């Protein structure tokens with residue numbers, strides 16, 4: 386049972402000396418439980434507790450959209466958002482069996498829905514945001530996660546214009562459409578009773594921060610997401626929408642398989658990481674979900690490094 390916590394200043398009968406001391410320090414000891422038992426409040430009643438009940442990163446009542454949620458980081462984020470209590474819509478391009486299995490595992494139609502959507506241009510992004518908002522009637526958190534990384538090394542001098550356009554189309558142009566329509570939805574729907582009006586989390590990469598030789602298309606597209614995050618933060622925070630970015634280093638997913646599955650390439654990649662290993666998708670999903678909670682309520686425009694210490698830049 387929790388101790389009785391709050392008393393009005395000057396109210397109640399006069400206390401014996403030990404009780405007065407307790408009330409002054411605010412600390413009760415009961416066996417191993419230590420709680421701040423009484424706080425004197427001047428104009429409001431306040432409840433504080435140092436009991437170690439754990440923190441609740443609850444997203445109950447929120448609706449989230451994760452683009453590219455069928456595999457890898459996106460799928461881990463879908464699972465964690467559901468664990469936090471959000472209803473989730475996620476998109477996929479072709480991995481239908483994985484997408485359907487994930488939606489079922491996360492509670493099925495009433496709380497988790499997969500939408501097929503190619504994301505290569507502005508209109509694709511707009512279409513996904515509009516379709517997602519219809520599923521549960523609103524959109525509170527938009528996680529822009531889908532992306533491609535052409536795995537072969539390609540010097541800029543010989544990079545076909547088609548590769549450049551494809552990478553920028555998927556990783557950047559569709560993001561413009563998705564964010565534009567997602568933000569419009571957040572601004573047009575009734576705001577939540579408390580907290581931010583909306584959360585945007587864009588998934589960039591360490592390649593955005595330090596560049597990536599022979600992958601200039603990918604690095605340029607992800608660098609643009611960091612600039613977009615900062616621009617949107619300044620533009621949307623006054624309207625209650627928080628925009629942040631998560632910048633992962635190497636993560637074990639299908640995208641990185643070509644490198645991390647090759648012992649020599651993996652050794653070259655991992656020796657630059659002080660923690661000495663690649664991340665799991667769950668280790669990226671955690672910071673993403675955190676940024677959607679009230680505990681990140683004063684975080685806006687942040688580039689959240691999740692890279693094992695490999696790049697120490699914002």
Ligand SMILES: NC(=O)c1ccc[n+]([C@@H]2O[C@H](COP(=O)([O-])OP(=O)(O)OC[C@H]3O[C@@H](n4cnc5c(N)ncnc54)[C@H](OP(=O)(O)O)[C@@H]3O)[C@@H](O)[C@H]2O)c1
Pocket residue numbers: 452453454455456457458459476477478479480481502503504505530531532533534555588589590591632633634635636637638639640641
């Ligand atoms: N893995 C890493 O080492 C790493 C490092 C830094 C940043 N990132 C970034 O993190 C994000 C997720 O990466 P990941 O490793 O989880 O990737 P992944 O395992 O390859 O999954 C990519 C997801 O994006 C979807 N997708 C890809 N191309 C698409 C398109 N043209 N239209 C619509 N959806 C598309 C895929 O759908 P289908 O399943 O249907 O194909 C899938 O759901 C990406 O933005 C990536 O750039 C990854």
